[in-house]
Amino acid sequence: DSPSDLTQDSPANGLLKYNFLSHMALDSFLLPFYDSQKGSSLFFIQDSIAVYGYETNTGLKIVVGTSTRDSVGEALRPVFQQIHKVYIRLMCNPFQSITDEQTLSDNKRMQSSIMGIVDTWNNAQ
């Protein structure tokens, strides 16, 4: 349950903010209103960033934040599915440890795939 952050900002303030947002999001998964059957849900809006969450039956939680003004919950569903696929691809590597969180975020191919998904989404907006 400790978040693996993949953020595009490197300045320290940005990192702290995303760290804070991801911890808040993790707590949101535990709230009674979260229904994992529905796909992605809007958790909260903080500092003009809307945070959406998605959880699978295996306990994998994906959190996406967007600064888009309109409600984009439905439109984000394919994004969550693509991120999920990237994760699955990483997990299919027999040398990848599922419990080792450090290597999850260190994996360069996974990072660049997710950046690619983010860029595609941003360009489409």
Added chain:
Amino acid sequence: MSKTIKATADDIWKNKVEKINSELFTLTYGSVVAQLCRDFHNDYVQVNAQLERMGFNIGIRLIEDFLARTGLGRCQSFKETAEVVSKIGFKIFLNVVPLVTNWSGDGKQFSLVLEENPLAEFVELPQDDKASRALWYSNVLVGVLKGALQMVQLEVDVAFVKDVLRGDDATEIRLKLIKVLRDEVPAGED
């Protein structure tokens, strides 16, 4: 000639081969390799040897299935053997057709270049330098080829020379014909 081979192989693949899910296959093989690495404490030379031995045991059995499925007779030359291995053998068992290339002048050595390798989907070798220098992830294929060819009286030296998992530009297996093992005429059949 090559059209017939391709048509034969396509027909066998489509109609006479039962299929399984490829992810299941890839994950199964992956877990074998990963377990071997753990069992041998990352002694990749040993892991390679084990994979080859396993492959050999598969190959000596697989050849019977191959011959029964294809009904092929004896190849007349090592060149023909190469074509059959790549266009029919690999096709019906792995649904890939490696390129036959880099023939030696005497016609006793060639390479198989695999553009895709179903054994190694999603695989990334461990980051430590040793694996990418010492481990041949798909070494089971080496054993399969050796075992299968030995059962048709060809003693062939087989080894990986390149692997994209190691960062090479291609995945290449080198085969060298050592000798043709002569058939022994059964006693009393002169």
